[in-house]
Amino acid sequence: MKSKTLFDKIWDSHIVRSIEAGPDVLYIDRHYIHEVTSPQAFNGLKERGIPVFRPGKTIATADHNIPTKNQHLPISDQLSRNQVERLSENCQKYGIELFGLNHPKNGIVHVIGPELGYTLPGMTIVCGDSHTSTHGAFGTIAFGIGTSEVEMVLATQCILQPKPKKMRISLDGKLHKGVTSKDIIMYIISEISASGATGYFVEYCGSVIRSLSMEARMTICNMSIEMGARGGLIAPDETTFDYLRKLPSIPGIYNIKSSVNEWKKLKSDTDAIFDNELKFDAGLIKPMITYGTNPGMGMAIDASIPLSDEKGNNKATSSYLKSLDYMGFKPGMKLLGHPIDYVFIGSCTNGRIEDFRAFAQIIRGRKKANNITALIVPGSKKVEEQMVAEGLVEVYKNAGFEVRQPGCSSCLAMNEDKIPQGKYSVSTSNRNFEGRQGPGSRTLLASPLTAAAAAITGRLTDPREFITEEKKVKN
Amino acid sequence: MPKVKFDILESTCVALPFENVDTDQIIPARFLSATSRQGFGDNLFRDWRYTKTGEKNNEFVLNKPEYTGKVLVAGKNFGSGSSREHAVWAIFDYGFRAVVSSFFADIFMNNALNNGLLPIVISDDLLKKLLSLVQNKPDTKVKIDLEKQTFTILSTGDSVKFGINPYKKECLLKGLDDIDFLLSMKSSIIAYENNKSLT
Structure with missing residues (x-):
């Protein structure tokens, strides 16, 4: 056969x-x-x-x-x-x-x-x-x-x-x-x-x-x-x-x-x-962030917004520049340290218990940055219950975060959970399209760890600064 | 139930020269709360068509009176992202009957074909030429012949064959309905179920 x-x-x-x-x-x-x-x-x-x-x-x-x-x-x-x-x-x-x-x-x-x-x-x-x-x-x-x-x-x-x-x-x-x-x-x-x-x-x-x-x-x-x-x-x-x-x-x-x-x-x-x-080497992967308005526009968190693609072709097409312009970025810019306004953890991509544990790993014993508005949205009632049972809700509360009730929420902003015009959101969701999180919102897709690091510092931050080798993350 | 038919279309075009136009741009999520298929055209490309304060954005192509027509010409990877069929309903409701690009997202392509909106794939080079023609000469007309599967730019004579699944082509030409077709296969479906429960 x-x-x-x-x-x-x-x-x-x-x-x-x-x-x-x-x-x-x-x-x-x-x-x-x-x-x-x-x-x-x-x-x-x-x-x-x-x-x-x-x-x-x-x-x-x-x-x-x-x-x-x-x-x-x-x-x-x-x-x-x-x-x-x-x-x-x-x-x-x-x-x-x-x-x-x-x-x-x-x-x-x-x-x-x-x-x-x-x-x-x-x-x-x-x-x-x-x-x-x-x-x-x-x-x-x-x-x-x-x-x-x-x-x-x-x-x-x-x-x-x-x-x-x-x-x-x-x-x-x-x-x-x-x-x-x-x-x-x-x-x-x-x-x-x-x-x-x-x-x-x-x-x-x-x-x-x-x-x-x-x-x-x-x-x-x-x-x-x-x-x-x-x-x-x-x-x-x-x-x-x-x-x-x-x-x-x-x-x-x-x-x-x-x-x-x-x-x-x-x-x-x-x-x-x-x-x-296609084959990839996991050893080459660093914490990632997106800088544009489609999920293909992503890079290592410590990199600069690329000027050309891997074949050396100039990336600066009108669509590419339009996208960066929407985000308020320029080719060649580094994003580490860029001020962030919102952090969203949740969605069908990262709204499960392991995601909230990962986020908690970084915020535990720390405080949310004053400039950050955080949307912490479990993916289901069951996830919510488990967060309570594991004491995670307390961890979030002590760090200054409020845990919401389950739903798709700010991933597509059909409800009230909208990111305002021009604001930067580090989001654990799946799409950074123009206006996806609300009209004029600017989304930077990232992992729960990267979102947590931004929530604590108020700026785009490499989550590895918060993680020691011993505490290996299983996520 | 009979569906919209498509055979020959001759029309001017509207050019949208951006790549990766996702379905959130075609119809933003906040306009998906309706329970019928009608009326989505009013919010087609909403956040590009209107300013932050709700006024018409005169820079956007749909607000420029010289650009009209039933054919939307768009940059590659059109319709990516969400599976929302509302994107197709919005384009159709606005008055478009065909979308031309060098590349479509899979779900968008299926949704379009299921609603009588013809997606036509042409080469990157021809797309580039067409976009610039339409932008410079808004009266540029194209002719689409579904039976012959030809796409022609009338002013230049550029004519290419386009691909379409033969089943879908027949559905569009005759206005046939997928669900009627599937319902006619009920006995095969039940036989499949019975057979599967034995294994």
Whole structure:
């Protein structure tokens, strides 16, 4: 039999029908929905007069537009409130399980899916959200879709999808102190650009990927879309199985032992062929920061904004200069020491317990800088509970930080958590687009450690100054 | 349900000569709170179209009366970022029927095709030429023939073939609907499920 990549194995086993010279009809095992990209899809079902085909395979949450303060009160923004109410109505009408606002298991869709055991190795997973790639950390084919496709899945549990090409990214070498999974993926994106993996589905492998925790792997897969990839996945291993074994329950799985035996088969054949292969040396990675308005515009925190690319081509195209101008930066500038106004920790990229532990590691026993406004937003209720249980909320409080309630918050600023015009935000989220965190906001993407260092000093600071070699960061 | 059809389009163009135009620029997140597909065109490129104080930014191409048309010509990697289909709804609602670039983000491309907005990929060189032509001569017309898969700049005679998935081409030409197509396969889907539960 022909050798296959893990991606091929999962994809091919989910084809209901292949259309000649067309897309495949792909069966979807798990469908996540949220309030912003689902209402028009439900309207479509209503117009057609058809039900949700397999309501048990769809899981819903409210996360994108909800406030992160006083969640027990009605949402003050009328349009947002309407969207959240419509989600509740639709879930009730069509029999879909909803972890909505004020539900004890509410949270960001890509945080709660894994923590509630709905994301399992070998699945096909879609959601009307580009960061669905997060779930690839479990060895799944998970990708973001548009609302027309949400409607397809609700109506038929299938999606029409052309098969992407395959890319393998290997990461070996020794990871230095203060370098996290966020820095790894930001480094890769800065090397291959914000469109470097468009058209591809990525498999991450190598000794460094193997050494990472599930949460760290999720951060890497999460940002696959930021280099244009359709998604990214990591073959499941003992780390994956341990994570799943420790969950209180896994819906639909009664004998985890036999499931694990099946999941162990999920890997690329040794001689499988990828359309593109890239290798990186982890030893070259430093804490990363972005300086522009797409995630490809990233550099080591102690570097200068590049004047030319690695091939020596002048980078100063009008788009590049427009981007720097928006940020208030110039080519050749160093950013270390640059004053910062806001710090945001949270989002589906860095809103899990390990991220808040990493942040706490630096702020513990210190005080927040006076010029910093901090948004500390757990990814889910469960993360919030764990922060309380581990005493992290106290650590944050003592350092002058207020912990908010869960939600997507300032990652896309659909709610009140907006960064004001012209202000600089060091953010653990995934996009530094113009106005992403509020009209005129200026975002510098970074790891939780780098965000913490900026929160303490009030300036862009190398987090390695706060970390000793002994206290090696596992994130 | 029948969908919008696309066959031949002859139109002037609007040029947006920036690279990496992401879906947050096309329609900022704060305008995503609607529950219908209509009306997003008013906020297309909102933060470029209007100043901080809410006035029209006369420097922006959509506010320059000499530039009109149903074809948007944009720099490479158009539509990157968020999967929001609202970006396509906004472009369509504003009145565009085709977007031309040298490179599109994957999800944007799918969303466009699912809504009757034709994404056309041309070479970097031709894109550069077209952008400069349109900027200098706003009456520059292009012709798009979906059946023949040709894209032509009428004033210069530059004509290229563009690629499109044959299934999607047929859908657009005939106004066919993906969901009707999938619903017609219900028995295959159920057979797949039954087969899978046995393994």
